[in-house]
Amino acid sequence: MNESVFKAMADPTRRKIVELLKQGPKTAGEIADHFTHAQPTVSRHLSVLKNAGLVVDQREGTFIVYRLNTTILQEWLAWLLEHFGGDQKHEKR
Amino acid sequence: MNESVFKAMADPTRRKIVELLKQGPKTAGEIADHFTHAQPTVSRHLSVLKNAGLVVDQREGTFIVYRLNTTILQEWLAWLLEHFGGDQKHEKR
């Protein structure tokens, strides 16, 4: 599993962006409106998410629409469950 | 969900420690032996995990035994699934 996904998901602002995008694609501006941070700050968070592969962007005229890469997110969750989920029957102590 | 759990799990060394402890409790030294890092470095990682509530420690004579706090780990996974798992039927775009 790509380390950058963990780093991306470790920040609360970015997790909130991911949650927003779960409800459908949004422009960078729409996303920024949900936060009190300056617009460039949100833009940087978006680029971190993009680098991790968690979102993709697509220009639509003046706007840039961001959408969730559901596959990466679900693969991350699957990896987590595989590695940390379930029981620990083989306890030694 | 406690932010410190995300930060703790964002580091690969700490994730490996958690995986080790899934197989049963281990002393600080046993844990350190699994890494090439200096022992105090591993000790600091353990204290990060402890602060996040992901592990508990217990002195046994000269040794300190660490064990996984399964509850916190499972609650974290449940939180992740609740917030990011499942479908996104309510797409808008």
Add this chain to the structure above:
DNA sequence: TTATTATATAGCTATATGGCTAAAAACAAA
């Protein structure tokens, strides 16, 4: 072309992180 809007990038600062070595603390044994 000029102006406007949307967004990203550059450059800065402050703080956090993760590594190290050296020293302290806690306990056991002699």
Add this chain to the structure above:
DNA sequence: TTTGTTTTTAGCCATATAGCTATATAATAA
């Protein structure tokens, strides 16, 4: 008490991170 063992803590350094403002870029409209 002294010594040895295990582990943590302190202090340092280099790098990463997250915020900001100012500026650049891209597209559209006038």
